[in-house]
Amino acid sequence: MTHSSQATAAVGDGDGVDAAALAARYGLHRVGTRPSLRTYLRQMWERRHFIAALASSNAYSRNQNNYLGQLWAILNPLFLAGVYLLVFGVLLGTRGGVDNYVGFLTVGIFMFTFASTSLMSGAKSITSNIGMVRALHFPRAALPVAAVLAELATVLPALAVLLGILLATGERPTWSWLAFVPALLLLYVFSTGAAFVAARLVVGSRDLLNLIPLALRLARYVSGVFFSIQHYTGDNPLGLLLEYQPLAVYLSLVRSCLLAEVPQSALLWGFGAGWALLFAIGGFLLFWQREESYGRG
């Protein structure tokens, strides 16, 4: 390595031109820096087609490697509902205070599963696509957004199953069924916000990936997926906390739209919209703060 010192010296001394000044003279822009929030939002908008293509390819390729293919998007949730019904409806009997327990349980499972898989794939969206992050230019927030969008695309066929089960259990379509669309939309927005937060945290410390499933398991048991929170906790402070945490709010919200026995409530809608906005805006800002550093791994 005899040339080493000479060459470095030659480069270092150069002709004495300041790099920043030279760059400015020829109109070069600096790379590897975080764009302003406005630019970032514009970039996200410009990349909407990419986000959609990424999400649909993701959702599609998931079921394409077996014979029944896309049919599994419907079969999987159907079997899942059967398993839970067997355990909680027949074996354990947690149907206290609920008339249409099958409908109650199916809504709970489908909505909770959507939220938890969204959070999980959102959390992994940067670390599992690190090759893409290190090879291509695009706003990194596209990855968590596409991950949750892919989950939404996966859950849509399952919703047909859900409505079928509800009809079979004696529910009849009413006007409030239409409110299911905005309720699902709020849950989707909330999930995207939560995915931003999770993705940023996981890049900072990958060990969290082991804790997220645990937290989701806990959430599954306290969010009223299998039982009515109100029936079992009453009105004490802990009960209220359990009732108005985001996931429980969205489960109740969707149930109030689809089940005749659960009344609509303005308070629930308020909480649903509030949690969604808080997480979407806060999560996006939190994610954007680290934009330039996601390639570092």
Place this chain on the structure above:
Amino acid sequence: MVAAEATGPVAEEELGDPSVVVDDLHVTYRLYGGRRHVADDDASRLARLVSRSRNHLGGVTEVHAVRGVSFVARHGEAIGIIGRNGSGKSTLLRAVAGLLPPASGAVYVAGRTALLGVSAALMKDLTGERNIMLGGLALGLSPQQVRARFDDVVEFAGIGDSVHLPMSSYSSGMGARLRFAISASAAPDILMIDEALATGDAEFRARSQDKIDEIREQAGTVFLVSHSDATVRAMCGRALWVDKGRLVRDGPVDEVCDAYKRSAKPRRPPAR
């Protein structure tokens, strides 16, 4: 401080204004799953046990892959980056592309950079057709632009009707050709190629050479990373030799490659 102007065969051609300015660039990244061993025979048994268990516990290493590199590239230049495996070539390329943030120092570029790394966005379960769309969008094209260039991409990749089959059924050569074709379809101002030309037959290499020349003629800049000096000699006019994250030599391709070759075979006595 920046490098003096390059001299040599390329510099004699008409060279444009600076297109890339790299100023005292340092890059670090995190590597999970292992930790460098610190060999320490004198350490007590306990210390060694702790040190060994650290490999399974805190398995993350901060790699300082690029250590103070500066150079200026100009419009119309094709620059080869050579060096041994693990010398920091690819990291340097990614940092210049703006994909890895500098730990210190700065990179300035003119226009859009594209790393020939579109493969990262492609999915092997999907057809070539869908992958062309996905890859094109990933590179920042609009759906209309991708559709307009679709036939060119299929033609350039030479995959014919296989475009309707999933990419997992492609031979490695076909896959590499398609990836190159998708990357080149975005017509970036600065194209960066990372060892990708190692695959593909002679005809495809010739086509790739044409594509590189085309980008250079449109006043673009091309970077090519390779540990094979033959590839670099064939395609580039200027070369950067990187070793252990430092720029060892910067100059006309033959001069730098000769020096690199000499250093690569230190034990063999000089021929003749």
